[in-house]
Amino acid sequence: MNHFYEETIFALSSGRLPSGIAVMRISGPQTRFVIETICGNLLPRKAELRSFKNRNGGLIDKGLALFFPGPSSFTGEDCAEFHLHGGKAVVDSMITALYDFPGCRMAEAGEFSRRAYANGKFDLTAAEGLADLIAAETDSQRRLALQISSGAQAQLYASWRTDLIRARALIEAELDFADESDVPGSVSDQVWKQMGSLAEQINRHVRDGKRGFIVRDGYKVVIIGAPNAGKSSLLNTLAGTDVAIVSDEAGTTRDLIEIKLDLGGINVLVTDTAGIRETLGAVEKIGIERALDRAANADLVLALYDLSNPIEMLSDVASDNVLRIGTKLDLVHSEIAGYDLLISTSTNVGIKEMVEALSQKATEATGEISDPLPTRRRHMELLSAASIELRAAIDDESAPLEVRAEYLRRASHSLGRITGDVDVEDILDVVFSQFCIGK
Known part of the structure; x- marks a missing residue:
């Protein structure tokens, strides 16, 4: 360069x-x-x-x-x-x-x-890994950033790109020298079998991308519940200080309040939300809409129920990863069933078990960080584009070989844009503006 x-x-x-x-x-x-x-x-x-x-x-x-x-x-x-x-x-x-x-x-x-x-x-992914290493707040972020900045991600994409270029060369050789004795006849069958295996590798890598996003951006936990279910009290307990207003008056929390926890080396973002109820107040209604929207995009939802007055509200929540938590256990003396966890923020009963459950959920979501993972939206978009082009080349068996070879070229081009090997002037300002001055 x-x-x-x-x-x-x-x-x-x-x-x-x-x-x-x-x-x-x-x-x-x-x-x-x-x-x-x-x-x-x-x-x-x-x-x-x-x-x-x-x-x-x-x-x-x-x-x-x-x-x-x-x-x-x-x-x-x-x-x-x-x-x-x-x-x-x-x-x-x-x-x-x-x-x-x-x-x-x-x-x-x-x-x-x-x-x-x-x-x-270094290549563009290594530069991004270096930026992530500087910004790392947890051990899992540090380890993933080190892996990417060392060039492991670039090496993986380069090997895939080499496979695509080689496959395209073999197809074009068959087109150009079909009558020559030193060119093996119908190499296409072998090529498409190899490309099918490569497509599965890329698709698996894209699926694993969610783990990379969680490590880099944090495991997102959202607390929901009816008014006075104990949401703000739980947030304050987790934070170890008063970050949210605690009041018996319904509708006190109207905006989103977020704290960061380091659980087992994973960055966990816990958000307190407005109490979910029917309301005529315009401001409170906006808060409830934000709560439901944040819950729909969360990695985990903590649905809180006041055990002395449990109000069901999960029908409003679009999430399939929910922990049902009964709160104010100190005020109830009867047998209780139907909850994943029972807690009391007043006496701290069940808090340790709940934190352990959060840590386990976050660890399961990130998995073992042994392979380089995509960590940025542009990685995922370009990997998906490469996968679509590769899939088209494999599946469109009726298309001329020239067309299928062009699909492979476009897949290779998408991979090259991730590492900066081809045509990336349009994203350089965005990537390097994220660094601090002096780096």
């Missing part, structure tokens, strides 16, 4: 100030000149303690400096790092000094990674 960028970019890559250390990263054709001016010559890939001076010789700070000559660097260009003391004045002085060099400017969000991609240091 090897693009050349005339401007040299720099940015603070180490996060919010003040801090113990601040890392200023530089990349571009002026890097070597900047280093020599600010701190003198450096040996490649060796950290050296140096004094940092501006172009007028004024001392900025004293710290470590490193030089990474291109193409053996993160971006593929000459790169450098200045490790400064993490004070705002120190960093501002270094930024001012760097601006004094012609052709040097502050980097935009994701620009270092975009240059690395443009210079062939």
Whole structure:
């Protein structure tokens, strides 16, 4: 890919100030000149303690400096790092000094990674995995992001694309050299058998994509119930603090309130919703509609029932993954049946068992993360497009071989767009804008 960028970019890559250390990263054709001016010559890939001076010789700070000559660097260009003391004045002085060099400017969000991609240091899926690794909050997110950023996903798609290109080549060879003795007759039967196996692999991968979405975006749990069923009390108990208003007055919760839990290394998003009931209030009615909509798109619904006054409302909920939970157990002394769990937020009875049930449900939904999974909407759309084209090539037996070969070419093209091997200029801005400045 090897693009050349005339401007040299720099940015603070180490996060919010003040801090113990601040890392200023530089990349571009002026890097070597900047280093020599600010701190003198450096040996490649060796950290050296140096004094940092501006172009007028004024001392900025004293710290470590490193030089990474291109193409053996993160971006593929000459790169450098200045490790400064993490004070705002120190960093501002270094930024001012760097601006004094012609052709040097502050980097935009994701620009270092975009240059690395443009210079062939990694593919588009690896770049997305790197962004996910930086944003990872749980262990499962970290492990999946590491797998993708390492290139495992790209290798899988590249192998499928190779199979498609080879199949197309065999079909076109049969078309072009049908009369030649060194071309095996009717290779089509063998090709279509192999393509059938590939289609099943891709379809299975697409089906597994939901697990990737859950790991990356979180396992979505929605609490529903009639007014005063104990929804907000349960949310506060799970959060360990008062995040929702608890009141005996019906209709108190009118908007969606969400908390994050880390259960067994999985990000679990729990949402409290408005109490479901017949109402004439316009605002409360909107809240109930939002509750039912969120429940319909949830991975798990916790349907709460006040055991002292259970009101059935599941007929309104479009979800097939529901846990029926009886609440306010401390107020009931008779035999109780018909519920998956019984809890009391006042005495904490049953809360541990309920959290364990949530953790088990989330673990079952994500499964074992041993294979690279699609984690983004564009992955799923392009994989589905490839699957449709491949299926058309296999099933349309009455079509001329030229047409079926074109189906295979289009399937290969869709896979290539995932990794950025073909025609992806329209999505580069979207992908790299998700990075922080300095990465």
